[in-house]
Amino acid sequence: MKGRIVIVHGNLITVEATDKVIQNSIAYCLRNDGAKLLSEVIRVRGRLADLQVFEETRGLRVGDTVEFETDMLSVTLGPGLLGQIYDGLQNPLPRLADQVGYFLEPGHYVNGLDQEKRWEFTPTATTGNKVEAGDTLGTVPEGIFTHRIMVPFGWKAGWTVEKLVPAGSYTVKDEIAVLVSAHGDRRSVTMQQNWPVKVPLNVSKQRLLPTEPLVTRIRIIDTAFPVVRGGTYCIPGPFGAGKTVLQQITSRHAEVDIVIVAACGERAGEVVETLRDFPELIDPRTGKSLMERTIIICNTSAMPVAAREASVYTAATLGEYYRQMGLNVLLLADSTSRWAQAMRELSGRLEEIPGEEAFPAYLESRIATFYERAAMIELKDGSFGSLTIGGTVSPAGGNFEEPVTQATLKVVGAFHGLSRARSDARRYPSIDPLDSWSKYKGLIDPDKRDRALKMLRRGNEVRQMMAVVGEEGTTTEDYTVALLADFFDNVYLQQNAFDKVDAATPADRQKFVFDKVLAVMEGKYGFESKDQARESIIAVQDLFRNWNYAATDSDEYKKILGQIEEFIANTGAAVAVS
Amino acid sequence: MRKYYDEITRIAGNVITVNATGVGYDELAIITNEKGSSLAQVIRLEGTQVNLQVFAGTQGVSTGDRVQFLHKPMQVPFTDDLLGRIFNGAGLPRDNRPAVEAKRVDIGSPAVNPVRRLMPDKMVETGIPMIDIFNSLVESQKLPIFSVAGEPYNELLARVGLQANADIIILGGMGLRHDDYLKFKNTFDEGGVLGRTIMFVHTAADPVVECLLVPDLCLAVGEQFALLGKKVLVLLTDMTAFSDALKEIAITMEQIPSNRGYPGDLYTQLARRYEKAVDFEDSGSLTILACVTMPGDDVTHPVPDNTGYITEGQFYLRNGRIEPFGSLSRLKQQVNGKTRDDHRAIMDACIQLYALCRESREKRDMGFEMSNWDSKLLRYGEMFETRIMDLAVNIPLFEALDRCWEMLAECFEPSEIGIRRSIIEAHWPKSLEEKEEKKEEELVTA
Numbered sequence A: 001m002k003g004r005i006v007i008v009h010g011n012l013i014t015v016e017a018t019d020k021v022i023q024n025s026i027a028y029c030l031r032n033d034g035a036k037l038l039s040e041v042i043r044v045r046g047r048l049a050d051l052q053v054f055e056e057t058r059g060l061r062v063g064d065t066v067e068f069e070t071d072m073l074s075v076t077l078g079p080g081l082l083g084q085i086y087d088g089l090q091n092p093l094p095r096l097a098d099q100v101g102y103f104l105e106p107g108h109y110v111n112g113l114d115q116e117k118r119w120e121f122t123p124t125a126t127t128g129n130k131v132e133a134g135d136t137l138g139t140v141p142e143g144i145f146t147h148r149i150m151v152p153f154g155w156k157a158g159w160t161v162e163k164l165v166p167a168g169s170y171t172v173k174d175e176i177a178v179l180v181s182a183h184g185d186r187r188s189v190t191m192q193q194n195w196p197v198k199v200p201l202n203v204s205k206q207r208l209l210p211t212e213p214l215v216t217r218i219r220i221i222d223t224a225f226p227v228v229r230g231g232t233y234c235i236p237g238p239f240g241a242g243k244t245v246l247q248q249i250t251s252r253h254a255e256v257d258i259v260i261v262a263a264c265g266e267r268a269g270e271v272v273e274t275l276r277d278f279p280e281l282i283d284p285r286t287g288k289s290l291m292e293r294t295i296i297i298c299n300t301s302a303m304p305v306a307a308r309e310a311s312v313y314t315a316a317t318l319g320e321y322y323r324q325m326g327l328n329v330l331l332l333a334d335s336t337s338r339w340a341q342a343m344r345e346l347s348g349r350l351e352e353i354p355g356e357e358a359f360p361a362y363l364e365s366r367i368a369t370f371y372e373r374a375a376m377i378e379l380k381d382g383s384f385g386s387l388t389i390g391g392t393v394s395p396a397g398g399n400f401e402e403p404v405t406q407a408t409l410k411v412v413g414a415f416h417g418l419s420r421a422r423s424d425a426r427r428y429p430s431i432d433p434l435d436s437w438s439k440y441k442g443l444i445d446p447d448k449r450d451r452a453l454k455m456l457r458r459g460n461e462v463r464q465m466m467a468v469v470g471e472e473g474t475t476t477e478d479y480t481v482a483l484l485a486d487f488f489d490n491v492y493l494q495q496n497a498f499d500k501v502d503a504a505t506p507a508d509r510q511k512f513v514f515d516k517v518l519a520v521m522e523g524k525y526g527f528e529s530k531d532q533a534r535e536s537i538i539a540v541q542d543l544f545r546n547w548n549y550a551a552t553d554s555d556e557y558k559k560i561l562g563q564i565e566e567f568i569a570n571t572g573a574a575v576a577v578s
Numbered sequence B: 001m002r003k004y005y006d007e008i009t010r011i012a013g014n015v016i017t018v019n020a021t022g023v024g025y026d027e028l029a030i031i032t033n034e035k036g037s038s039l040a041q042v043i044r045l046e047g048t049q050v051n052l053q054v055f056a057g058t059q060g061v062s063t064g065d066r067v068q069f070l071h072k073p074m075q076v077p078f079t080d081d082l083l084g085r086i087f088n089g090a091g092l093p094r095d096n097r098p099a100v101e102a103k104r105v106d107i108g109s110p111a112v113n114p115v116r117r118l119m120p121d122k123m124v125e126t127g128i129p130m131i132d133i134f135n136s137l138v139e140s141q142k143l144p145i146f147s148v149a150g151e152p153y154n155e156l157l158a159r160v161g162l163q164a165n166a167d168i169i170i171l172g173g174m175g176l177r178h179d180d181y182l183k184f185k186n187t188f189d190e191g192g193v194l195g196r197t198i199m200f201v202h203t204a205a206d207p208v209v210e211c212l213l214v215p216d217l218c219l220a221v222g223e224q225f226a227l228l229g230k231k232v233l234v235l236l237t238d239m240t241a242f243s244d245a246l247k248e249i250a251i252t253m254e255q256i257p258s259n260r261g262y263p264g265d266l267y268t269q270l271a272r273r274y275e276k277a278v279d280f281e282d283s284g285s286l287t288i289l290a291c292v293t294m295p296g297d298d299v300t301h302p303v304p305d306n307t308g309y310i311t312e313g314q315f316y317l318r319n320g321r322i323e324p325f326g327s328l329s330r331l332k333q334q335v336n337g338k339t340r341d342d343h344r345a346i347m348d349a350c351i352q353l354y355a356l357c358r359e360s361r362e363k364r365d366m367g368f369e370m371s372n373w374d375s376k377l378l379r380y381g382e383m384f385e386t387r388i389m390d391l392a393v394n395i396p397l398f399e400a401l402d403r404c405w406e407m408l409a410e411c412f413e414p415s416e417i418g419i420r421r422s423i424i425e426a427h428w429p430k431s432l433e434e435k436e437e438k439k440e441e442e443l444v445t446a
Ligand SMILES: Nc1ncnc2c1ncn2[C@@H]1O[C@H](COP(=O)(O)OP(=O)(O)OP(=O)(O)O)[C@@H](O)[C@H]1O
Pocket: A237, A238, A239, A240, A241, A242, A243, A244, A245, A246, A266, A394, A428, A429, A430, A496, A497, A498, B308, B309, B310, B329, B330, B331
């Protein structure tokens, strides 16, 4: 199937087709120097097809040939995805660098999986087994995981295993099984298969309500605005507020099996940081390098815009694939606004009727469908897998009343809004505790959590009043509330990302510390003067701060705990330790 | 034998439409009439209709003019002969010297493969304490100066250019006033760096569209030098003028604007340029310092806003000083841990104390009583402003750190500044302590 270019407008081209054209299929534009540029059909009108080109269109001419394929934009799934650094179209960047050098020249594509590497395959099915899409035929060890080799997800039901290779070492190209259908249709299975990125991949018994907390080890998240496995959350914030750093910390410490980092239209330098650091960092839970549980999808802001749009789908598909193996996957997308902007650029070229701020009318539904790909599922074999999605949002002017933030807030389960005031004051993570919310239940008893947050709110009110009437016009009681609210913020909600211990607080420690913090906050004080109140609270604040830096159960930790308990006992607090 | 096309069917804004075939997207054309010729670039192809953006503007272009396509994108000659030369936004000499003949390179090269980038880790010393101590500039960083019109941002750029110790300095002027252009020239001349400087200057008097090419020309040349192992510093002023030119073209092309008239791809357009900042594996580096004027001092204006989302921090220039609050070098932690052991401590302490000083000033202005502590802070604040913040201050980093210690010792007790004991013991100015002790002794004996 061929066609000829009739219009070139940025990364949008219109092609006159001589034959049938399939919506969302891929095509290659043949540039006159021989380069083939990957593109995707996004609209068909009569014999005219509009295509978005995933490369710079420099040099394309009216009359140039376009070759249409029947496949949709797809990724290759199989062992060897972990630890990779891909562009938005699943080209491994290190291998592109070996082939093409410093620059990402258009028209170079490399297979997403190493075709020569051998994997130790162990069959789990046997010949004669009745199988269907997603059933496991065998496994290979991939780093610390057992990678399931599954019946291709598009093959539905009604297959019988006719042949299965014995245990041994195979490449992803080798045939490992032959399946035959009821009608005698015979197909070969290898360890790799393709899946179209824009179609959600979910072959399961059922989709469950996500309730199991996803521990990020970031206190303000786990305690105050929790995320759950299979849930969704977003992090909107003005530039420089700390979205990327927050996701970087999460990608290191989150208690999940696999993390997929989708750097979508952001700085290349930030990706370099991750890809140079991760191989050196040891995951304490596995003893292996963090890179072994990570996949980086990187389509930075200088890379072609259409591929930026594809990159979040590529990331979601890889996440769904590992979910099919009964693993817990976390997808971190930075920034979904750049993806939305890619849609806006294309929509403008398509001359569609624009919505607010020139975003297309389908912005909301696209955002909703993307986050819908997150889920906790029960697989057919009774095991569970999850894909959690967390996306940053970069609102224009830092104002959350804009289309992307608003559309995202409608569909996510938790909102971690970063505030400029907090980041300016270097109160990190700069999640605004007065503005953020979560619909999920976390580690901490919701009643206790609410009590702490209520106190924070009251403290804030007192501070505002105090700015007008001064300290003199505030009662000692109110003043104490403000101090205790600050205490909660300083020693618990804020966390020092650069301290070895404080950077990550495991669930048990969080619960334990939170109870102590709450006990201090709910203590009965009856201070006689503001000075006394300040001195006393500052002293206990200092204790907690040092406690945060002390390794769990170290001597220092125990010593400070003793002092804290003494303080609590002396306040005559209604100590509500569960 | 080159083909000419003379069927110009539309002239609007800075864009013309001509009937032609075999034309590649993004390629260059020359429009010629009896008065002269002008460069243009293909921005849309539809059948035989070719839309061209005319760099010199369409004033005086007639339907009878001839268009010749060059079948290549905009290019720039690349050679050491560029050093010391000055060009306009179309890449032609503006220094009355002959054109440079050399191998030509395409502008707007593809993105650098991220795996071939290095983590930035070399500090660029500028002699400006507000930068060196508090927000260190790092090789391969991209950093804008946010400022309102009227602030000495160009002077600041020129100074950094002079003092940054780069192998090659490339200045890109967009919408530059002629006076400013001459000032840059004089500064670089007096500073003795003109011989390693290249300027691409579009002045306010030149056709608007010509400024669109300036960043690409600078960055294409800079990238080539960096690939040869050079440390390149690119200074771009003013990126708001560049963005306004983008806006003008978008409106002519009847694109639907996204925000205050700016096109929806403003972020992408700016990012493509800023992301050229790079530290190449096994080769040189390119650092970008840009100036962004903020219309109405509004940082939420689309140009500074989009810029902030792209760059690695920003400097706010206000009242002739680099603001300590809001200004941020996101790469500073890559370098300030290995300069001197007190660098980070001084950085934090001085800013925290200055923040407290501002609070005290507010309290004072509201008529609240000043405590002894407030008075100390007020005294410190003034000192900090004149001895450190003032842009006239021009001292090396270590001297600046020592100066901070002296200031702290003059105003505070060691326990009041929130710095770890061990660092204080190593750095608290001895001479001063001794002086104080002597004074005390004198008092006692008297
Ligand atoms: N948790 C943190 N601890 C210490 N510093 C932080 C933290 N978070 C952010 N910062 C500081 O703020 C800077 C900007 O943070 P970050 O890059 O995450 O911002 P961002 O919200 O992603 O901005 P943009 O939208 O421009 O990408 C960092 O370089 C760092 O200096």
